Amino acid sequence: MEIHSSHDSSNTAAEKYRVLLEITNALVLNLDRDALFKAIASEIRNVTTFDRAGITLYDPVADHFQIYSLETTAPPVSLQRGADIPREGSGMGWTFDHRTPLYRPQLPDDRGFFEDTHFLAEGLQSVLYLPLMTRDRILGTLQVASTIPSRYTDEDIAFLLQVASQLALALDNALCYDTIKSLRDQLHKENVYLQEEIKSTHNFEEIIGESPVIRRVLRSVEQVAPTDSTVLIRGETGTGKELIARAIHDLSQRKSRPLVRVNCAALPAGLVESELFGHEKGAFTGALNKKIGRFELAHQGTIFLDEVGDLPLETQAKLLRVLQEQEFERVGGAQTITVNVRVMAATNRDLKAAVTQQTFRADLFYRLNVFPIQIPPLRERTEDIPILARYFIDKYMKKMNKQFEAIGHSTMERLVQYAWPGNVREFEHVIERAVIHCSGPTLDIGNEALSVTSAAVATPERLMTLEEMERSHILKVLELTKWVVGGPKGAAELLNIHPNTLRSRLPKLGITKPE
Incomplete structure (x- = not known):
């Protein structure tokens, strides 16, 4: 049913002035877009009638308009709030480009724009487009349409131009408010994540070692850190893959933004996508609230996918899309979310073999393997063992308020000869246990601390891991x-x-x- 307001002698200049004042009050009191536009639409109806009034805002990245607010009495509504309208070939685009009103009094005889089919389906006969301009930019357009041909007069257009001018200023403020709120929410989410990260324990705080193989790794870190290239870090369990990822992030231009870590091996198969990409409320049983995924948390920063070889094949396909296009949808959602994220991944698996066995996508492997870094196992850099021993002994002496003057010669021999299947992580734990057990001036580590016998240490054979x-x-x-x-x-x-x-x-x- 069309809503008609009085459009006779009562539409005097005084009435229009009163309406503009009421609109100003509405703009001051309302920051929420729905409440704001409802209040404005109600006041506009006191001066002129409409069957559809909407605000479209321009997105320069996508080069299209999105319907920001909408008031309509025409069922069914073909172009709903949130719909995308291209700049090229639309009346909104013409108004935006020319920064001037566009009035189309006989729509059925003046077809040619993208939205015409939709407007005619709603029974609209005349459409007026007005630019939403501030002092230094144009935000989008205000459209007012009626089911009556030639509905709007020159006086109506002049009045609605004043409304559009006020509305543009208010929208500029509202958009700034939305941006600040979004940044505040993002900062809160990052703080929550970082608090969780602070509570977690890492293998060690610094990269320790002077062997040629570890120096080559560090040179690779320095080379790739300033870029945004994807990095694939390979190495056995306990070699310090996450530590290398943190070093790359800390040396990059994204260091002021978060490094978000995801342990792909620890995620239940049914929740992997929700954890990475988030989900909408009601997306599945138990989804009681909207969840922001790790990729959104990492926006403008870095995401580290640890044990990436454990991802299910269906999730690998979605990850490939994020790597290629930097966009995704939340589980249960239709809105495409665009992010700017640097991706680093790590694995202790042979991904080439996994590709051959068809448990890992070949296209994803090549996307991840842009800049591979191989971390050597501890048994291949035994010259670093004395340095690591001193570092961890000092660390745990401070923690436990103990003091050791030296480490026994036989102990150092055992440490160098042991195969270290758990690498640096295992090495640190052995030192920690030794500091707990020992009480004399010399730190000694027996064979039992290494979980091997003296014979196993003395011969090339070792127990299975x-x-x-x-x-x-x-x-x-x-x-x-x-x-x-x-x-x-x-x-x-x-x-x-x-x-x-x-x-x-x-x-x-x-x-x-x-x-």
């Missing part, structure tokens, strides 16, 4: 079940784990079914 033992045991069970993973009497049932968990472990352990 937990990963090697796990691989051996799973292979035996698979051979016993003739490589049947799921179902009754399958390997997963004998191992008392979920079949999907077992399937995900096989490529990580380098287990493939024989031909």
Whole structure:
């Protein structure tokens, strides 16, 4: 039903002046866009009628307009709030480019713009476009339309131009308010994340070592840090992959923004996408509120995808899109979110082998492998062991208020000869335990602290690591079940784990079914 207001002698200059004052009051009192536009539309109806009134704001990045606010009495509404309208080929675009009003009194006879089909579907006959201009820029347009042909007079256009001028100033303030609020919310989210990061413990605070292999790693860090190139950090568990990622971030131009870490191996398969990209309220059972994903948190900063080889294949496809286009949608959402994020990834897996086994996408591997950095295991840089020992001894002496004058010669030999399957992380824990146990002036570490016998240290042979033992045991069970993973009497049932968990472990352990 069309709403008509009095458009006779009561539309005097005094009435228009009163309406402009009321609009000014509405602009002062309302920062919320819906409340603001409802108040303005109500006042405009006191002077002139309309069946559709809307505000479109220009997005220079996408080069299109988006409907910011809308008041309409025409069912059904074809162009809803939030709809995108191209600048090129639209009446909004013409008004924006020429910075002057555009009046189309006979719309059915004057087709040619993008929105015409939609407006005619709503029964509109005359449309007036007005530029929303501040002193130094144009924000978008105000449109007023009616189901009556030639509805608006020169006096109406002059009056609505004054409304548009006031509205532009208010929108400029409201947009600034929205920007400040968004930045404040983003800062709060970053602070919450950083507080969680501060609570977590890292392997060590600095990169320790002077061996040629570690120097090569540090040179690579210095070379890639100033760029925005994607980095793939490879190395065994405990070698310090996250530490290298932090060093790159701290030396980059993004160092004032957060480094957001995601442990891909620790995320449940059903929640990976929600954690990375966020979700909308009601997107799935248990999604009681909207969640901001890690990529949004990392906007303008860096995201570190630890153990990226553990991502499910379907998530790999979405990650590839983010790497290529820097955009995504939240789970359960339709709005495309654009971010500016540097991506670093780490893995202890052979991703080339995973590509061959079709458990990792080849296109994603090449996208991640722009600048690879290989961190050597501790057994390949034994000359750094005395330096690391001194560093960790000093660290834990301060923590435990102890003092050691020296480290025993036999102890240092053991440390150098040990294979260190857990690398620097294991090394630090061994030193920490030794500082706890020892009380004399010399720090001694026995074979029992290294979980090996003296004979094992003295000979090239060593005990299997937990990963090697796990691989051996799973292979035996698979051979016993003739490589049947799921179902009754399958390997997963004998191992008392979920079949999907077992399937995900096989490529990580380098287990493939024989031909």
